[in-house]
Amino acid sequence: MTLLRVRGFDIHKGCLEPARQAALIEALRPVLKAAPLFSPVVPGGGQMSVRMTSAGKFGWYSDASGYRYAEAHPSGRPWPAIPDPVLEIWRQLTGLEREPECCLLNYYGEGARMGLHQDKDEADFSYPVVSISLGDDGLFRIGNRTRGGKTESVWLNSGDVVVMGGEARLMYHGVDRIRFKSSRLLPKGGRINLTLRVVT
Numbered sequence: 001m002t003l004l005r006v007r008g009f010d011i012h013k014g015c016l017e018p019a020r021q022a023a024l025i026e027a028l029r030p031v032l033k034a035a036p037l038f039s040p041v042v043p044g045g046g047q048m049s050v051r052m053t054s055a056g057k058f059g060w061y062s063d064a065s066g067y068r069y070a071e072a073h074p075s076g077r078p079w080p081a082i083p084d085p086v087l088e089i090w091r092q093l094t095g096l097e098r099e100p101e102c103c104l105l106n107y108y109g110e111g112a113r114m115g116l117h118q119d120k121d122e123a124d125f126s127y128p129v130v131s132i133s134l135g136d137d138g139l140f141r142i143g144n145r146t147r148g149g150k151t152e153s154v155w156l157n158s159g160d161v162v163v164m165g166g167e168a169r170l171m172y173h174g175v176d177r178i179r180f181k182s183s184r185l186l187p188k189g190g191r192i193n194l195t196l197r198v199v200t
């Protein structure tokens with residue numbers, strides 16, 4: 001494992017060995033069954049290319065009226081619990097007593113991307129966001145605390161974990177593209193990103 005620090009983002013390359021990555025995928029199967037992926041609509045009216053769902057007390061949700069955390073999946077059912085192997089990574093890397101209340105699961109199929117944005121719908125920015133990459137490689141772009149300016153990019157591979165805390169917590173970031181089918185972790189290809197967040 002190597003620790004790479006880019007603009008305050010702690011990038012733990014190779015943090016999760018292949019067996020642990022496979023165990024995470026197994027642990028996520030029941031989450032995806034209970035709370036199927038959906039394609040959120042963004043406030044401007046467009047649809048995100050990433051499909052998503054969540055686990056935990058809150059799930060991240062977006063529709064024409066805005067971004068927010070919701071206590072139920074669009075089906076009306078509560079979100080499933082965050083699987084233990086996922087919480088274990090949060091504990092290992094943050095050492096915090098407080099546990100995340102949301103595990104947002106983003107699925108990037110071929111051609112999916114996520115524009116530069118800040119994670120700022122949470123109440124307390126002193127808690128980090130922990131981001132886990134599984135499956136295909138994703139080109140992660142890191143910007144600044146305000147929109148614009150120079151950016152830096154780094155490829156995130158399956159098993160990498162990024163901790164966005166301190167100065168990095170409110171920095172713009174996004175995913176420009178994935179290398180579809182670069183990994184064999186997911187039988188149909190694609191990339192799963194999990195972000196763990198303390199919401200309230």
Ligand SMILES: O=C(O)CCC(=O)C(=O)O
Pocket residue numbers: 104106114119131133138140156173174175193195
């Ligand atoms: O997919 C990623 O690596 C980043 C995801 C992200 O930025 C987010 O969920 O806010």
